[in-house]
Amino acid sequence: MAPVQECFISAPGKSILHGEHAVVHGKLALAVSLNLRTYLRLEVTSAAEVSISLPNIDTFMCWNVRVLKPLLSHREGECRSSTDLDTELVRRLREFTAIADGSTDTRSMAVLAFLYTYLCVFADSEVLPSLKVCVWSELPTGAGLGSSAAYSVCVSAALLTARGTISSPLTQSQQTARWSEQELELINNWAFQGEKIIHGNPSGVDNAVGTWGGFLRYHAGKISPLSRVPTLRILLTNTKVPRSTKLLVSRVKDRINQYPSVMTPVLESVDAVSQICERTLAEMATEGASAEHYSMLEDLIDINQHHLNVLGVGHTSLNTLCHVTLAHGLHSKLTGAGGGGCAITLLTPDTDESVVRDVMEELKQVGFDCWETSIGAPGVLMHSPTSLTHSVLEILTKY
Numbered sequence: 020m021a022p023v024q025e026c027f028i029s030a031p032g033k034s035i036l037h038g039e040h041a042v043v044h045g046k047l048a049l050a051v052s053l054n055l056r057t058y059l060r061l062e063v064t065s066a067a068e069v070s071i072s073l074p075n076i077d078t079f080m081c082w083n084v085r086v087l088k089p090l091l092s093h094r095e096g097e098c099r100s101s102t103d104l105d106t107e108l109v110r111r112l113r114e115f116t117a118i119a120d121g122s123t124d125t126r127s128m129a130v131l132a133f134l135y136t137y138l139c140v141f142a143d144s145e146v147l148p149s150l151k152v153c154v155w156s157e158l159p160t161g162a163g164l165g166s167s168a169a170y171s172v173c174v175s176a177a178l179l180t181a182r183g184t185i186s187s188p189l190t191q192s193q194q195t196a197r198w199s200e201q202e203l204e205l206i207n208n209w210a211f212q213g214e215k216i217i218h219g220n221p222s223g224v225d226n227a228v229g230t231w232g233g234f235l236r237y238h239a240g241k242i243s244p245l246s247r248v249p250t251l252r253i254l255l256t257n258t259k260v261p262r263s264t265k266l267l268v269s270r271v272k273d274r275i276n277q278y279p280s281v282m283t284p285v286l287e288s289v290d291a292v293s294q295i296c297e298r299t300l301a302e303m304a305t306e307g308a309s310a311e312h313y314s315m316l317e318d319l320i321d322i323n324q325h326h327l328n329v330l331g332v333g334h335t336s337l338n339t340l341c342h343v344t345l346a347h348g349l350h351s352k353l354t355g356a357g358g359g360g361c362a363i364t365l366l367t368p369d370t371d372e373s374v375v376r377d378v379m380e381e382l383k384q385v386g387f388d389c390w391e392t393s394i395g396a397p398g399v400l401m402h403s404p405t406s407l408t409h410s411v412l413e414i415l416t417k418y
């Protein structure tokens with residue numbers, strides 16, 4: 020396949036309806052893509068350098084390609100796998116970029132994930148290519164909306180396309196295009212490796228949503244689209260309390276290890292919540308949504324929020340958020356890793372517009388960001404430059 024000289028790629032963020040954390044331990048999760056995206060521009064240059072500009076996290080790095088090549092010497096001739104993390108390469112990259120093992124600064128993980136994917140994808144090239152890459156996102160970083168996965172999906176799609184491992188699907192007359200199912204699998208597998216570097220122990224649900232988009236059920240690595248879902252109205256609120264998915268995921272693991280007989284039933288119960296939610300959504304889509312259906316969805320949200328508190332990923336900001344919305348009859352739960360970050364609030368057909376306005380106003384007064392989101396956006400896309408808004412294009416070409 021002919022390699023590209025320049026490409027623009029985007030991938031969506033996600034919201035987990037139910038099953039965050041439990042999904043890491045093999046339970047069912049229901050997740051949906053958001054209309055907030057991460058964008059990437061890749062340009063092939065002749066500078067003998069590879070550079071990555073990450074304006075969201077104020078990170079701008081550049082390396083001579085000849086300095087990077089020796090990092091691959093440990094596996095000369097071997098093909099890098101898209102399904103297993105090369106831990107020796109990660110170790111070498113940590114040393115090279117001077118990121119200490121166990122570092123809690125997840126920002127530097129974005130650089131590590133990029134370099135890892137770059138070196139693996141181009142491992143068989145005699146000379147590493149000179150590339151200029153810029154990634155910018157509409158998503159808040161580290162807030163539970165899957166910015167790490169959207170980033171990893173964009174990086175993986177761009178590098179695989181630049182290498183010619185997957186096609187460049189955009190024809191001249193198209194604004195956006197997607198890859199074949201087989202190519203999406205490859206993008207997803209490499210993005211999962213990126214997530215492993217950023218998260219430590221990801222379930223894979225976030226990169227799956229970033230790759231395929233839509234409404235997905237994710238269970239023990241098996242991804243399937245939810246075919247029957249009603250139109251749902253959801254408020255997203257960002258408490259703006261920073262947190263790291265990596266730390267929260269390992270905190271839950273520690274708690275399970277310390278109190279297995281207490282925590283295992285909680286995980287089972289979260290699984291049951293996801294299953295009942297899936298059945299309820301299917302019923303709503305096929306039979307029409309009733310007040311009883313919405314009442315069940317609200318109960319499940321409340322139950323899961325309590326479970327997430329028990330798992331140790333709650334936060335006072337999230338408690339405040341739940342109280343504010345409940346005072347107006349609206350039910351909320353954290354989404355993503357918790358510990359701060361974002362929550363979702365379900366709006367029902369009976370919710371008066373004045374109530375939505377009041378709730379949003381009150382949440383903003385507490386200091387949170389709050390907006391109504393649209394769900395089910397497409398997964399990873401290749402864009403023509405004209406399909407991007409002026410402001411996105413300006414940012415991506417500025418660095």
Ligand SMILES: Nc1ncnc2c1ncn2[C@@H]1O[C@H](COP(=O)(O)OP(=O)(O)O)[C@@H](O)[C@H]1O
Pocket residue numbers: 057073074075076124125126127128129130154155156159160161162163164165166167168170217218262263264265355356
């Ligand atoms: N636009 C971006 N530019 C650079 N790095 C990003 C971007 N989005 C996400 N990341 C990486 O992902 C990390 C946040 O991931 P995480 O803690 O999983 O939160 P979430 O995925 O919920 O946003 C960041 O610290 C950074 O390493």
Ligand SMILES: C[C@@](O)(CCOP(=O)(O)O)CC(=O)O
Pocket residue numbers: 038039040041042043162163164165166167218220221222223224225264268354355356357
């Ligand atoms: C907590 C978890 O279920 C979701 C994490 O999502 P986010 O990185 O907070 O957007 C972890 C995972 O599934 O890998």
Ligand SMILES: [Mg+2]
Pocket residue numbers: 165166167168218225264
């Ligand atoms: Mg993440």
